[in-house]
Amino acid sequence: MNRKLFLGAAAVFAAAALVVISIATSGAYTSAQVEMRDDNNGRDDEVRAAKKDRIERFCPVNPSPEELEVMEADFAERMREIAEMRFPEVNGGTINVYWHVINNGTSLSQGNIPDSQITSQINVLNAAFAPWGWSFNHVATTRTTNSSWYTCSGGSCEGQMKNALRQGTADDLNIYSNNMGGGLLGWATFPSSYASNPKNDGVVILYSSVPGGSAAPYNQGDTGTHEVGHWMGLYHTFQGGCVKRSTGGDGVADTPAERSPAYGCPVGRDSCRNISGLDPIKNFMDYTDDACMDRFSAGQDARMDGMFTTYRYGK
Numbered sequence: 001m002n003r004k005l006f007l008g009a010a011a012v013f014a015a016a017a018l019v020v021i022s023i024a025t026s027g028a029y030t031s032a033q034v035e036m037r038d039d040n041n042g043r044d045d046e047v048r049a050a051k052k053d054r055i056e057r058f059c060p061v062n063p064s065p066e067e068l069e070v071m072e073a074d075f076a077e078r079m080r081e082i083a084e085m086r087f088p089e090v091n092g093g094t095i096n097v098y099w100h101v102i103n104n105g106t107s108l109s110q111g112n113i114p115d116s117q118i119t120s121q122i123n124v125l126n127a128a129f130a131p132w133g134w135s136f137n138h139v140a141t142t143r144t145t146n147s148s149w150y151t152c153s154g155g156s157c158e159g160q161m162k163n164a165l166r167q168g169t170a171d172d173l174n175i176y177s178n179n180m181g182g183g184l185l186g187w188a189t190f191p192s193s194y195a196s197n198p199k200n201d202g203v204v205i206l207y208s209s210v211p212g213g214s215a216a217p218y219n220q221g222d223t224g225t226h227e228v229g230h231w232m233g234l235y236h237t238f239q240g241g242c243v244k245r246s247t248g249g250d251g252v253a254d255t256p257a258e259r260s261p262a263y264g265c266p267v268g269r270d271s272c273r274n275i276s277g278l279d280p281i282k283n284f285m286d287y288t289d290d291a292c293m294d295r296f297s298a299g300q301d302a303r304m305d306g307m308f309t310t311y312r313y314g315k
Contacts (some may be wrong), residue, residue, distance in 0.1 A: 039194055040148065051257060057218060057263065057287040060187050061230045068239070071192055072251060078310045082119040090309045092133020097122060098167045101143045101207075102178035104150040111179050111207045115141065115227050120211035121175075124221030125228060132301040134232075149257075152204075157167035170194045170315035171308070173231065174202035175224070177210065184210055185223045191311035203227040220290035229285050233307025234300055236261070237285045252299035255280045257312035265292035 024212040024234050063071065082089070100116050103111035118141060125136045142165055149161040170191075180186070186205035194201045208215040209223035238258040240249015248257045256277025262269055265288050280286060284293045285300070296304075 010294075028159050038065055043048045057261070060184075061190070061227075062236070063239075065240075068235075071113070071190070074192060075307070075310060079306055081128040089305055089310075090313050091305045094135045095171065095173050096127075096139045096168060097136050097173045097175060098139055100161075100165045100174065100176045100178060101141060102149045102152075102161065103143065103207075104147055104179070104187060105145065111177065112143065113177060113207050113210060116177065117210045117212055121221050126209060126223060128222075128225045128296070129228075130297060132304070134304070138221070140167070147301050150178050151181045152178060153184050154187070157206070159200065162202060165203060166199050170201065171312040173228065176202060176204045177207040178204065179208075180206055185215070185218055186227045188227040190230060190306045191233045194311055194315065201231075201253075203231050217289040217291060222284060222293045225284045225293070229296070229300075229304075232304040233297065233311075234285050234296075234303060236287075237280045238262075238287075239282050242275055244275060247299075252297060252303055254297045254299040255285075257285060258286070261287035263287055265289055 014192040030145055038091055046171055101111065106112055108114070118138065122138045124134050129135065144165065148157050152161060161176065168174065184206065186203065186209065188203045189201050205223050205227060206215055207213065209218050211219070211221040235250040237255050238261050238279060241259050242257050243249040247253050248255060256279060257272040257275045258279045259271035262281040266281060269281055271279050281288050282292060282294050284296055286293070
């Protein structure tokens, strides 16, 4: 598989949508892990209603508290078992990428993005994840003309598309670019979803969100970064709002709690005033503009390593 995965210190002892919406847009979108619904007591609807005159980012990878509790319990138990077996934890490596261009014709305006834009997107991913030991190797590109898949935003068309095109195993990344409906920017599956539905695993992004695309201010490639973050096991930085616990609502201790998504690039925003730390608006897992996002945290890196070890490596 031409993959080199680097192991952590334990190895010495042993031998892981975005949506650009006009706020009036509504509907239920699905990922392999969760179904988009009003799991936040109407908070998402309130945020969108408050910004009805603007185009904003929105992502359907948004587990309810109950879903999150189940996923986190499973992750904790599996990590405990790995620790007991003194199994080495993956802490970086090279991930093979299979890119699937879904178009409605031969022109760029019909979603047929050129190889140069795919290369630019892979470069963006490498720049974002390289500080944490991860790199992405573009193995192959497929090009498919299919009017139904071209505007697919989940449901039966997603299953048909992925069943026909997905390649590799759990630790291979499949990216699908299309002109998804409903104003979506993209969505992704979580690592823990793979075992129950391997063919559904992967990331789907709006073709015009890649570098040089037309989906400004979300056209510098960080829709891809955000969604790959989910694929590696990360939640949104505002998951759980202003919850007061050591790991916050996103399971990561060093991303300050955030009451709601941040838009644009609101420097100095502090939506949880009773909890230390300004909102992590520059984090890739928030909703800010591509030009504002530039980082993951050390805690997110540790979570990605654990998720990849648990659900993807060698699966």
